[in-house]
Amino acid sequence: MGKGKRLARVDREHCVACGCCVKVCPKGAIQVVRGVFARVEESLCVGCGKCAGACPASVIGMEGAER
């Protein structure tokens, strides 16, 4: 288990699919899927939180990796 690793998680219900998160992610770890919501590729995400800062709807939360 990734000890202390944090990941971005998107509230898909409220995501407006604007793509602001995609533009700032240094790892290409977040993509807009079919114009409906953004999805995080967990294996690529380094938990930097840049996407969460850029999201105009503030629907990205940073959470621990363990589920």
Added chain:
Amino acid sequence: MKKRWYDYLWIASALYLILGFFNILFAWLGLLCFFLPLIISIATGSKAYCNRYCGRGQLFGLLGGRFGLSRRHDVPRWMKSKGFRYGFLLFFLVMFGQMLWNTALVFSGARDLREAVTLLWTFRLPWHWAYHGGAAPWVAQFAFGFYSVMLTSTVLGLGTMVLFKPRSWCVYCPMGTMTQLICRAKYRPEKVGK
């Protein structure tokens, strides 16, 4: 990240507003920002317009981000609710329809051309210097009407840019909501994985 040509489309958006100040007929070009997003989302089932090409979104991102003109606060919860977003889209479409109706009235001769720009659907601003004649009255009327729509959305967007995150206009932008609705209708979950 490497800049692409489309990362500079904010210049076109800014230019649009400036040109409309000098010659209102340029407002017709705004139809591109109306039809392109719809065509792209219908044809490709994506929000590539928002994600890449929208100069207006870029402009807010630049002014609010690079130039620091945004408080960077979270938008209130109600603003990202479906009720508000769909409600605003509906309101926007009704006002758009009214603008088309006004154009039709001028076309039919039932009303004279009004050389004014209406801000926030309420405030009539004199704008007569931007029309030098030469076009059919309804062509000019549509230009004044369409420019009013573009100016109003810019002013609203700048307002929420300052109050909330730079691109908070994108949360309730009618074009963004409409293209997302189109994509949602075309969306097949089994094709995209989890």
